Amino acid sequence: WLALACRDLNVYVYTWESTGSSGAAPDASAPVYTLLHTFAGHTAPIEALDYSFDGQWLQSATACTDSQLLRWRIHSPATSALTDTAVGGLATGWELLDDSWASWTPTFSGPAAGLAEGYGVGHVASLARINGEGAFDDASDGEAAKTKWKSPLPTMLVGLEDGQVLLVWYPLPCGDSGSPRSLAKEFVGSFPRGSVVRHVAFSFANAFAVALAQDPSGSTQVLVWKSDYDDELRLRQRYASKAAASSGSTPPLAVISGYASPVDRTLFEYTDLASKVPQGRLDTKSTGSTLDMEELHLEFIYGLNAGATGSRNVFYADDAWEIVYTAGSCGVVYNTKTQTQLLNRPATPDRPCAISALTVHPKGDLVVSGECLAAFSRPEPRRGAEVQPALVVWDANSGSTVLRVATIHRRGVLLLAFSPDGQRLASIGMEAGHTLALYGVTGGSSEAGRLHVTLLLTVKTSSRRVWGLSLGGEGDVAICGDQHISFWQESSERGGGGDEAQAGGLKSGLLSSHRDCSTQATLLQVAHLPGRARVVVSGQADGSLYLWK
Structure with a gap:
């Protein structure tokens, strides 16, 4: 059918x-x-x-x-x-019954009944039961027909409307209001806040788990985790064989299901008891142990934040085979030769944010990413101190975070750029004035010391949309966007210590200075030409290039 x-x-x-x-x-x-x-x-x-x-x-x-x-x-x-x-x-x-169905995708009945109430989660948006081995009966034509679902690792993937993915047992354990949630594995921060997990599934052999989510803007993102399903089955079979050989009798129920550590064995007994008592409360205090679930490890992310860092969203690392980009709240170093990824994840899951800007050090060993905070994490000033986005400096060779730097920006970081020598770092914020912040970068592996990033000064740039940012070799800064391009020189400003510099040193380029230039042009990218002092080239949305002196 x-x-x-x-x-x-x-x-x-x-x-x-x-x-x-x-x-x-x-x-x-x-x-x-x-x-x-x-x-x-x-x-x-x-x-x-x-x-x-x-x-x-x-x-x-x-x-x-x-x-x-x-x-x-x-x-x-x-x-x-x-x-x-x-x-x-x-x-x-x-x-x-539930196990009479080849699949189970309803999110409020059957295996998922009571999930929202007992686990304290929001609405369930998607559900997938692990692929089972099936129980077989002899059919009339002599062939075996699968009639029941069963699995040595009876689990389900659950996608929620807040971007979370859970791995839970089937059937759902009963118990105190706080205990069932401890039996679920929760994956937080993989999808941006506000996303709805539309679909979850196990691969045919249960070697991978897949989740697809849609964010409020309509963009979709797919995450794939690799499971240890086969390894777990082998361990369970090995344990069952050893238990049967040593005892000379039939192993107990928890052992028949396969290998289980003392904690896992308690979990199997707890789950079996819960399946026999569909209603009521179980006292978990008598077990005296913390019950754990299997872990899924995020191994690969498909897609990227196409709108991050203006119109430049992919960079090279120190290896020609490696490219750096952003995906959701993660920074990604993708090796095109080995088809593997290194991930830099947010250190604070309770700080909902996405990566909105990215740049790579000229040597390719350090990456700086800028945060964009979710709307509900930015309280109004009258309610208290405003949460501000941060710059995250991380290692491109390991994915580990090296340093977090507080910014003066509001809402988020729009653009980031290093100077050619790597001693200056510039950022532009998402606030109305698109403030330019210039930082000094010292220390690090090149100087055998701890890395330091110090705010030197700030300058307001333009209220129009900003698309491109570039730093030259002599402290020159170029900024471009909708119908404008601006130039600024660090030597022309004597402010320091984080004090805001005057905007008088910011010079605007005249789009009407050449007959082939359009005053309504959208300048998407700007770059300083190496080896030529204070010569800048800009790229427009119509495919043209402008050369500025």
């Missing part, structure tokens, strides 16, 4: 058959689809479809906010008229 959930709130079930001859290639002709059923009954958009293992039942469900779950009996064309005949020995689909 082929089931389709459509925008008219109906479910359509089709049969299909190939029109090619028996000796033809499988794709020699397109299959023919025939409408078999039209199921109507939902009053909200349908977001989940699941078949029973025998293919004779179909369930459809809406989101958890509407909580509509309907089950439909599917008849073959030969039995479509027998509407009152029980299918598979069942008169109604509601007699089917």
